[in-house]
Amino acid sequence: MMPGVPVLLCLDLQQEFIAPGRPWADPDGDGVAQMCTRIISGAREAGWLLVHAHLYQGAPMIAGHGLTQPIPGCEPRPGEVLLRRAGVSAYAHPDLDGILDGGGSGRAYLIGFSAPMSLTATLFDAADRGHPLTLIEEAVGAADVGEWGAEHTRALCTDTARKMDRAVRLEAVEGLELPAAPSVEGLRIA
Numbered sequence: 001m002m003p004g005v006p007v008l009l010c011l012d013l014q015q016e017f018i019a020p021g022r023p024w025a026d027p028d029g030d031g032v033a034q035m036c037t038r039i040i041s042g043a044r045e046a047g048w049l050l051v052h053a054h055l056y057q058g059a060p061m062i063a064g065h066g067l068t069q070p071i072p073g074c075e076p077r078p079g080e081v082l083l084r085r086a087g088v089s090a091y092a093h094p095d096l097d098g099i100l101d102g103g104g105s106g107r108a109y110l111i112g113f114s115a116p117m118s119l120t121a122t123l124f125d126a127a128d129r130g131h132p133l134t135l136i137e138e139a140v141g142a143a144d145v146g147e148w149g150a151e152h153t154r155a156l157c158t159d160t161a162r163k164m165d166r167a168v169r170l171e172a173v174e175g176l177e178l179p180a181a182p183s184v185e186g187l188r189i190a
Contacts, residue, residue, distance in 0.1 A: 004106055006175060007099070008043040009133065010036065010052045011090055011112030011119060013074035015067035017141055018113075022067065024143040026113060026150050032141040034181075036111050037073035039139055039170070042178045050080040051099055053090035053112075053122075088114075089121035091129075100131040108133045109173065113141030115157035123166050135161040138170045 013036055016022055018029030026032055043050060057068055076082045083093035090096050100108055110122060110133050119140060126133035135158070142154035161167035170178075 006043070006046075006048045006106060007108040008040065008048050008050050009090060009096075009108060009110045009112075009122070010040065010050060010074065011110060011122060012055060012114045012141075013052065013071045013112055014054055015069050015071055016055075017143070018071060019067050024114065026141040026143055026154075028150065029113070029141055032113070032139065033071045033074065035139045036071070036141075038178045038181065039111055039136065039176070040074060042176045044077075045177070045179075046175050048176075049099075050076070051083065051096070052076040052080060053083045053085060053093060053096065056084040056086060088118050089125045090118070091122060091125040097129065100126070100129070100133070106132070107174075109168070110135045111139035113143075115140050115142035116145075116153045116160065119157050120160050123161055123164060127164060127166065133166065135167045136170055136173060137161075137167055 013033070017024055017026055018033050019025055040050065054068065054070070055066070057066060070076065081099060083090065083095055085093040108131060110119065112119060119135065123133060123135060137158050140154050140157055142150040142157065144150050145153050158167060
């Protein structure tokens, strides 16, 4: 990455994680996806480097017939990096190390789905490597895991990131201005 250019790592922004009835879908997935879309748009406008890390069809969480297509509005564009991986952490793709190495004072932010598994695993791997990866709290998608609901697994991921000093509220992210939120029936949604 170029020194000083922030990186936005977009993890698992795939339809598997928002489609009703899918085993890893977030019941609030559409809202999380809208927030991720707005963050991506703001990052593009600000000239950030976007890195998309997707699970491929045979990956552990999407075995067989998963919906691996990007969420509409979160598709990688030409010039952005797309890493297809099989493992839980985004670091399962070997190119992520090289992208985040040498960043100097550059900032790196994480958004996406698969909390608490993939997001948390990626944060731990970033800490082990000394990469300055920070979770944007408002852009965390989760699933029901066992008896824990998505709200609980989302909180587990966010709380873990806070304890690692790797969480940030969206309003504290420097150099990122979001487009206006979509409106419904003329009402602005905050």
